[in-house]
Amino acid sequence: LEAYVKTNxxxxxxxxxxxxxxxxxxxxxxxxxxxSVIGGTGAVTPATFSREDDEWLPSLSAKLEVGEDWVFRxxxxxxxxxxNTE
Numbered sequence: 001l002e003a004y005v006k007t008n009x010x011x012x013x014x015x016x017x018x019x020x021x022x023x024x025x026x027x028x029x030x031x032x033x034x035x036s037v038i039g040g041t042g043a044v045t046p047a048t049f050s051r052e053d054d055e056w057l058p059s060l061s062a063k064l065e066v067g068e069d070w071v072f073r074x075x076x077x078x079x080x081x082x083x084n085t086e
Contacts, residue, residue: 001028009062020062020074027055029082055080 006023033049059077066072 002026015066017065018062019065020060023059025055025057025059027053027057027080029053029055 002025004023004025006021009018009020009022011018029052031051031053033051035047035049036044037047038044057078057080060075062074064072064074
């Protein structure tokens with residue numbers, strides 16, 4: 001399950017123009033692993049493990065134009081990557 005919301009930013013600072021966007025992504029992952037647990041005696045027991053992850057991932061991108069020849073850019077985001085479990 002995923003959801004994303006973003007808003008654009010724009011401002012005239014008098015001496016510079018600022019623009020960009022601010023957003024947040026919500027990610028929910030449900031994972032179920034099926035396997036076996038081997039005990040100290042060698043006995044094999046079937047086991048199922050379930051896990052649910054909720055991640056909130058904010059992001060910001062901004063551009064500041066100072067005159068015709070100068071542009072300052074800033075980007076920041078929290079990201080997550082999961083291994084392929086298939």
